[in-house]
Amino acid sequence: SPSPAATAVGGQFLLSPIVYERAIRDPPAFIKSSDFSSADCPLDFSWANFTLASAACSDPTQRAACCRYINAFVAISIARYANATGRLGVPPAFAEICLSSVSETFKLQGIPTDADVFCGLGPKIRVSYQCAGRDTVLEMMQSPNFNDVIGSCRGALSLDITCKTCLNYGIVYLHRLIGSDDNVALSVCRNAIFVTLATQGGILSYDDIVTCFFGVQGITTFPGPSSVTSTPASSPNVTVDSPAPKIKGLPQKHPQHYRITVIPGIGIGVILLAVLLQIILVVLIRRKSRELKNAEFPAQNQDNTFHHNQSWRYTEGQSPMFQKYSYKETMKATDNFSTVIGKGGFGTVCKAQFSDGSVAAVKRMDKVSRQAEEEFCREMELLARLHHRxxxxxxxxxxxxxxxxxxxxYMVNGSLKDHLHSSGRKPLSWQTRLQIAMDVANALVS
Ligand SMILES: Nc1ncnc2c1ncn2[C@@H]1O[C@H](COP(=O)(O)OP(=O)(O)OP(=O)(O)O)[C@@H](O)[C@H]1O
Incomplete structure (x- = not known):
């Protein structure tokens, strides 16, 4: 019959929080494991992905792998439990029900029942890792030389060499601690080391420790107090013990796998940003230099017709190099282009008086287009070659x-066109017209 501290509710025994806490810490004689059902087992397997394990356990040639999976599943559940309670496994009163609960869970997840037997669930694979009288994570951490184990396991355990170093330090530590060749005790204590390391949060990668200690991969593990079942399903509000102690002075905030993902991510992001900025900088510099070049030799960039090295220098006779006027002085000489004297196909013509006293006619190209640009070049080329009075x-x-x-x-009397077509002027005599025609023809052939 049930103990007086337990009340039967719906076929299950619901213990009051205080009685439950006492029961698991120091179970009194009247609380027997038979008072609990397997649903009361505080170990949680809802996080686990059993696909690979059930495949290995269904293959008779994969027995060793199967047992490593089973060992890993139990150890991870205990680590999650330890993360919330600080204990290295379930209290003795729960051992029996947890073993049958674990067995039931494995069965439900497609792991053949005989796997429990050949892997030794119970005698070899336990649900509590009491190691040389140590029940808690704190006691493990306080045991002599455990800091050496933590130190050696702090590297990248995904690397074979680092993992081996970590395991070797663990074995040395265990030989000193238990001083025996009892393989079961060594195996249980080894799991106790795993749980103690796994509860250290951010300083070690949880997944890497699992792979290193059990030689299995593909087990989905999400450590952390929020996902850890610290109480049996029937007593959800009861906290069993204080959470697992952490190593002081070391970062605890994020799990290692989070850091492994985020830190390289930030690094890659920074590199990409730097490369992007460099590309933008190069593009801007190129654009700027092109703009400057355009300002200096625009036609050259648009069309090959303008070969400035050839066109700006007239090599025949005494023709000088064309003078280059600045926009500012041109604007000043034409009184801001207000001294308009005519308009032709190229653009507007202004009279200009430069600061050196020289007078000129300035033709301003109306708009820059490819065609206008070509015309501009042609005019320069032509006039560079033609010199005649x-x-x-x-x-x-x-x-x-x-x-x-x-x-x-500057033509003081205007252009020939003005004289021929302007209505306000006195018409040229035919003799003068004939003389002009001959002069122009002369100029063109000479
Ligand atoms: N060197 C100059 N000195 C004085 N006036 C000029 C000079 N060049 C042009 N002009 C004036 O500007 C007007 C326009 O000249 P522009 O040469 O641009 O046109 P255009 O003679 O009609 O020839 P086009 O149509 O081929 O451009 C001329 O009719 C003239 O009155």
Whole structure:
């Protein structure tokens, strides 16, 4: 019959929190394991992915792997339990029900029942890792030389060499601690080391420890107090013990796997950002230098017709190099382009008076287009070659951003066109017209 401290509710025994806590810490004689059902076992397996384990356990040639999986599942559940309670496994009063609960869970998850037997669930694989009289994580940590184990296991345990070093330190520590060759005791204590390391949160990678200690992979593990079942299902509000102690002075905030993911992520992000900034910088510098080049030699970039090295220097005779006028001085000489004297196909013509006293006619290109650009170049090329007293002389040019100017010798009496077509002028005599035609023809053939 049930103990007086327990009340039968729906076929299960619901213990009051205080009685439960006492029961698991120091079970009184009247509390027997038969008072609990397997649902009361505080070990939780809801986190586990059994796919690989059930495949290994169903294959008779994979028995060793199967047992490693089973050992790992139990050890991880105990580590989760220890994370919340600080204990290295379930209290003795729960040992029996937990073994049958674990067995039932494995069965439900497709692991053949004979795996319990050949792996030794109970005699070899236990649900409590009492190691040389140590029941708690704190006691393990306080045992002599345990710091050496922690120190040696702090590296990247995913690496074979680091894992071996960690395990070797563990074995040395255990030989000193238990001083025997009892394989079961060594195996249980080894699991106690695993649980103690696994409860250290951020300083070690949980998944790496599992792989290192049990030689299995693909077990989904999510450690942390929130996911740890610290109480039986029937007593959800009872906390059993204080959570597992952590090593002082070491970061505890995030699990290692989180750091492993985030830190390289940040590094890669920073590198990508630096590369991106460099590319942007290069593009901006190139664009700027192209702009500067355009301002200096725009036509050259748009079209090959403008070969400035050839066109700006007239090599025949005494023709000088064209003068380059600045936009500022051109603007000043034309009183901000207000001295308009005519308009032709190329653009507007202004009279200009430069600071050195020279007078010129400045043709301002209306808009920069490919065609206008070509015309600009052609005019310069042509006038660079043609020099005659009957042809107007090109004095220079001005190129700045999108502005194009040709600076000519100023014709005081206007152009021939003015004399031929302007209505306000006295018509030229036929003799003069004939003379002009001959002069122009002369200029073109000479
Ligand atoms: N060097 C100059 N000196 C004085 N006036 C000029 C000079 N060049 C042009 N002009 C004036 O500007 C007007 C326009 O000249 P522009 O050469 O641009 O046009 P155009 O003679 O009609 O030839 P086009 O149509 O081929 O451009 C001329 O009719 C003239 O009155």
């Amino acid at each position: 009957h042809l107007v002389t090109l004095k220079g040019f001005c190129i700045e951003k999108k502005e194009r100017f040709l600076v000519y010798e």
